[in-house]
Amino acid sequence: MTVLKVEDLVCGYSVKKPIIKGVSFAVNNGEFVGIVGPNGSGKTTLLRALIGLLDVQSGTITIGQHKIQNLERREVARRIAFVPQMMEPVQGFTVEDLILLGRTPYLERFSFETDDDHDAVDWAIEKLKIENLKDRQVTELSGGEFQRVAIARALAQEPKIMLLDEPTSHLDIRYQVKICKLLRTLRTNRSIVATFHDLNLASRFCSRLVLMKNGEVIAEGHPDDVITPQNIWQAYRIKVTVRKNPRTKKARYVLLP
Amino acid sequence: MKKRKKKINKKQRIAGLALLVLLLFLLGAMALSLLLGSVFISPENLWQSEILWQIRLPRVVLAALVGLLLSLSGVILQGVLRNPLADPYILGISAGGAVGAAISIALGAQFVIFGLSSLPVTAFIFSLVAVFVVYKLSQVGGHAAPETLILAGVALSAFCAAILALIIIVSGSLQTIYFWLLGSLASASWSNVITVIPYALIGAGIAYFFSKELNALLLGEEMAITLGIEVEKTRLMLIGAASVMTAAAVSVSGLIGFVGLIVPHWIRLIIGPNHRLLIPVSALSGMLLMVVADTISRTILSPLEIPIGIIMALVGAPFFLYLLRRRRIRGK
Numbered sequence: 001m002t003v004l005k006v007e008d009l010v011c012g013y014s015v016k017k018p019i020i021k022g023v024s025f026a027v028n029n030g031e032f033v034g035i036v037g038p039n040g041s042g043k044t045t046l047l048r049a050l051i052g053l054l055d056v057q058s059g060t061i062t063i064g065q066h067k068i069q070n071l072e073r074r075e076v077a078r079r080i081a082f083v084p085q086m087m088e089p090v091q092g093f094t095v096e097d098l099i100l101l102g103r104t105p106y107l108e109r110f111s112f113e114t115d116d117d118h119d120a121v122d123w124a125i126e127k128l129k130i131e132n133l134k135d136r137q138v139t140e141l142s143g144g145e146f147q148r149v150a151i152a153r154a155l156a157q158e159p160k161i162m163l164l165d166e167p168t169s170h171l172d173i174r175y176q177v178k179i180c181k182l183l184r185t186l187r188t189n190r191s192i193v194a195t196f197h198d199l200n201l202a203s204r205f206c207s208r209l210v211l212m213k214n215g216e217v218i219a220e221g222h223p224d225d226v227i228t229p230q231n232i233w234q235a236y237r238i239k240v241t242v243r244k245n246p247r248t249k250k251a252r253y254v255l256l257p
Numbered sequence: 258m259k260k261r262k263k264k265i266n267k268k269q270r271i272a273g274l275a276l277l278v279l280l281l282f283l284l285g286a287m288a289l290s291l292l293l294g295s296v297f298i299s300p301e302n303l304w305q306s307e308i309l310w311q312i313r314l315p316r317v318v319l320a321a322l323v324g325l326l327l328s329l330s331g332v333i334l335q336g337v338l339r340n341p342l343a344d345p346y347i348l349g350i351s352a353g354g355a356v357g358a359a360i361s362i363a364l365g366a367q368f369v370i371f372g373l374s375s376l377p378v379t380a381f382i383f384s385l386v387a388v389f390v391v392y393k394l395s396q397v398g399g400h401a402a403p404e405t406l407i408l409a410g411v412a413l414s415a416f417c418a419a420i421l422a423l424i425i426i427v428s429g430s431l432q433t434i435y436f437w438l439l440g441s442l443a444s445a446s447w448s449n450v451i452t453v454i455p456y457a458l459i460g461a462g463i464a465y466f467f468s469k470e471l472n473a474l475l476l477g478e479e480m481a482i483t484l485g486i487e488v489e490k491t492r493l494m495l496i497g498a499a500s501v502m503t504a505a506a507v508s509v510s511g512l513i514g515f516v517g518l519i520v521p522h523w524i525r526l527i528i529g530p531n532h533r534l535l536i537p538v539s540a541l542s543g544m545l546l547m548v549v550a551d552t553i554s555r556t557i558l559s560p561l562e563i564p565i566g567i568i569m570a571l572v573g574a575p576f577f578l579y580l581l582r583r584r585r586i587r588g589k
Contacts, residue, residue, distance in 0.1 A: 051483050077485030090475045092529040104473045105485035109466060112269065112533065157484075 001029045003160050003191050004050070004080075008059035011049045012215075018057055019045040021215040027161065032184055032192045034206035036199055036226075038236050042215040043195040044085075047163050050193070051082045064160065077105035081154035083164040087146075089138040095149050098138050099124055102156030124155040128182060144175035148182070155186065162186070164194040168201060180205040200252040203227050204245070211235055227251040272534055279541040283321070286545055290317045290552040295559040316445035319509060320551040321544040322457045323442065324516060326506040328543025329464045330499040331517030332536060336471040337495045338403040339478070344518035345503040348410040348496070352417030353387025354380040354507040358437050359421050363428035376437075377449070377508035384504035387413055392496065400489065403478075406496075439564035440513035442551050449509045456505035461540055463498040467491060468532035475530055515569040516543055519577050526580050546573075 004027040012019035019042045027033050035043045048054050050061060052068055061068040063079050071079075081102070090098060102124070103117040125131055128148045133141065141149060147167060154162055167183070168176040176198070183192050184205055196202035202209055203223040211219040211226050212235075219231045232240050232253055240253040291313050292298065298306045330345035338347070346352075357379040391413050395405040425431050470491045473481040481488050503517070520543045521535070528534055547565075550572070554565040 053479055053482060072485075073482065073487055074485035077483060080483075082480070082483040084480065087480065088477055090530060092525060093475075093531075097529070097531065101473060101476060101484065104469060107469050109469070 002026045003029050003064060004193070005062040006050070006059070007062075009046075009049065009056065009061060010058045011054050011056050012045065013054070015057060019215050020049060022059065023212075023215070023217055024059075025210055025217060025220060027191045027193055029160075029189070029191055030187055032187045032205065032207045033194075034202035034209045034223075035193065035195045035212060036197075036202050036209055037212035041212040041235070043212055044165050045215075046212070047082070047165050047193070047195060051080055051163055052076050074105050077157065079159055080161045080163060081157040081159035083150050083154045083162065083167060085165045085169065087150050089141070089146060091139060093138050095130065095133045095136050095138055095141070095152075096121065096125075098149060099153045099156050102153040105157060120156050120158060124152040127155060127186065128152045144171050144178070147171060147175070147179060151179070151182070151186075159190060161191045161193065164192070166195050166197060169197055176201055199227060199232070203252055204248060204250050224251045227253055229253075275528075276537055276541065279538065279545065283541055283545045283548065286548045286552070287317050287321065290320075290548055293552055293556050295556075311447075312445075315447045315450050316442055316551070317548060318450050319445040319453065320442050320547045322450065322453045323506045323510045323513065324520075324543040324545070324547025325457050325540045326453070326460060326502045327513065327517040327547075328520035328539045329460060329536065330503045330506075332521040332532070332539050333464055333467075333471070333495050333499040334517075335521055336474055336532065337492050337499075338407060339474065340403065340407060341522070342518075343407070344514075345499065345506070346414075346512070346514070346517070347407060348500065349387040349391045349413040349417065350384045350500060350503045350507060351512045352414035352421075354384035354504065355421050355434075355438055355512065356387075356417050356424070357381070357383025358511070359424040359428075359434050362430050362433050362437065363424050377452075381504045381508035384507050385500060387417065388496070388500040388504075401492070436564065437511045440511040440566045441554075441562065441564050442510050443555075443562060444509070453505050453509055456502055460498055460502040461536075463494070464536050464540075467495055468536055470495075471532040472530075510565075512566070513547075513569065514566050515573050516547060519573050520546060523577065523580060 006026070007024050009020055009023045010018045023042075023046060035046065037043055045054065049056065052073065056069065063071065063076070066075075068076060099121050100113060100117065103113060103120060106117060107113065125134060128151060130145070130148050130152060133145055133149065138146065138149065151162075151164070151167070154164075164183070167179055171179065180201060183194065186192060194206075196206075203226075206223060208221060209219075209223050209226040210217055211231055218234055219226045227242055229240055229242055232238065239256045241256055242251050242253050244250070245252050291309060294308070294313060296308055298309055303309065327345050331343070334343040334345060334347060335341060340347075358376055360383075361376040361379040391406065391409045392401060394413075395401040395409045397405070421434075425434055470481070470486050473484045473486045474488070474491075476484070478488050506513070521539050524535055524539045524542055528538060546569075550565050550568045554563045554568045557563065
């Protein structure tokens, strides 16, 4: 079932110079889609358009049955959650307080958070296995811990689609793998779309890859079909050879000397 | 599930209890303030005393209302502009109000509008004009970025300060204008109280009504949008509310500094940044602080009055620094 459909999307920060120049792709329920491509290829801009932070100049973004322009912000927020590359830790908030902010699109004006909201928070905490962090101050967390909290906050939104902007780029390799494994488990009943710089990591964990260059999609499909020497040359202008990881059987590139 | 229900109730009970205690403190301070002053009122004359009912009571009530207006306006603006240095005057309100008041004093204009003398009315109008100009100037493509708003506020304040200096030099009424600038509740009357009450009630309502939005804004503007908040609308609404609240306070009490900057910070340091609690607790604390400061200002050197702004800064600044340091030490 398609949960997110992008057709001929054109958008950017000014009408004269769009960053995304006619992108189409679809995301099905249960997929973990990785968006890869060189710096400046429009990965982050694409994510920002999908969450409604940028106006669509032409083309359409369809969430479930609805075009994004026809949905209220609150309705969008109940369907899509966003984890930015960097999120400011709020002074004086515990991990639980921060995750509770994920319930904002469900809160009524005058009432306090309901039991449902607290249950959603507990569920997100359990999913990310951060029970031990629950009462810690968010300002005291390490990068890897904070990233899990940020993902839990997005999960508490109970979204159908989770968008993550470079969720692993400032983490050590242990946390890179940990976060990717977590994301892979989270895709049941929802879809994950994340941008990556590390092609081998994306190839290892994503069910599908979208390779972008200059605001266009130049390859899309199973990681084995996207991570090829030709595609990588076209996108990054570097020469690589592609081998199978002997244990996972996933494609990985190796730099040529 | 059972356990969860208990936990929420416990949190809410503690919050409710804290508010109740604060309220009792406030009422106590107000009662005490009524009995203190340059004239001693004997207990048997309490109920017929003109001084008590016509001078002290309106003054105490007005002090509380101004405290509420300024502290809530500070909470709102610090939240919306996402800047810890934001206070009720940051968008040029004080500068505009000062020019308005100075013009009124310099012209010696003594007309009466809606039962109010000219000074509060001109101060009120000029305050709002200043914010309106700042907001309009900062708007680029329907979007007013917080940094632009703050910078425009600073620029307009500088411009207004120049005009104010000109008015003072030309009119020669330095002393009157200077005392107004320092802020005082000496001109309190029942008619002042009655004009300010609606602003306080509606302002407090709006602030509480928007606590969800203010909480989401803690994560930054873009995250607030992704959480379903209409950031642009919210900002316009809240800046509007804070401006009118501040203008109302300025019109009856001049420029009382510090309350709007410090109270929200104090309370945030103590109870955390959740606006559901921050707003009511700041409101009550602002009222309490203002009543206490005003009582000190009119009794400590009685019959002489020390401008309340001086008391506020003398006592408030060291206490604030103490809180700040204590937290830093504990945090590290």
